[in-house]
Amino acid sequence: MVNLTATLASLIAANHILDYLDVLDPFGHISVRNPNNNNTFFIALQMGAGVVSSLQDIGEYLILDGSGVNGTESGYAERYIHSEVLKRYPDVNAVVHSHNEDVLPYTITGSVSLEPTYHMAGFLGNHVPNFDIQSVYNGTDPQDMLVNTPRLGAALAAVLGTNTSRPTSPLYTTALQRGHGFITTGSSIEQVTEFAYYATSSARVQTRAISLLSSSGMGSQNPQYLSVDERKDSKDMNIWIRYKPWRQWVYQSERSGMYRNGLGSPPV
Ligand SMILES: [Zn+2]
DSSP states (O other): OOOHHHHHHHHHHHHHHHHTTTOOOOOOOOEEOOTHHHHHEEEOOOOGGGGOGGGGGEEEEEEOOOOETTTHHHOOTTHHHHHHHHOOTTTTOEEEEEETTHHHHHHOOOSSSSOOOOOOGGTTTTTTOOEOOOGGOOSOOOSSSSOHHHHHHHHHHHOOOOTTTTTTSSOOSSEEEEETTTEEESSSHHHHHHHHHHHHHHHHHHHHHHHHHHHHHHHTSSOOOOOHHHHHHHHHHHHHHTTTHHHHHHHHHTTTSOOOOTTTOOOO
């Protein structure tokens, strides 16, 4: 059995890190699959990531339908993003959903795709799909953009695609959501925290590069993004190096004085 307290201490720490790094606004979230029970996952209850601080702030839900278990009664309206991604891809153990403003422009411009601009963003791969919730609304859905039912969560999870050489994994790590934000996925809390941060970082770099070309009179030219091989090999590097940023971000967020982790420091 895995030490659940350590997992949940890491989940609380990841909430703090993602707030500290401005990856999440008060409505974003991170989840982790229960390491001791493949059928449930943990995610904070209805609160901003920066104020998650104790076991009482975390809910446990069935991956099957997003319903609460072991005393959990309510929670994030959008927890179905997490239940449906975890259901469809057994290799995914952690999911981040963010409304980050550096990524948002890429969800609404249509013609400008989000690309890996430097080696820390190789995990973005060859394509970052853009989920348009408008395409899956039925006649009675409120059109508030929220992925707040299992059906909408399943439609979002599907755009990640299936990796045909490993069907338990998604083809793409990350997907945009038009007019809403993005999701990214990983095999661990540490990995998905790294992916979420570098998705926002690479978006900032891409916007600046496009702006630089435009202000230099070369607006018709694309920045030079990573090649196909560079994306693949950088992704492998991004995965094995995940504990290095994690350790620093734990250190920084703990010493910022802004957060409280009632379960103590996570493993680094
Ligand atoms: Zn959202």
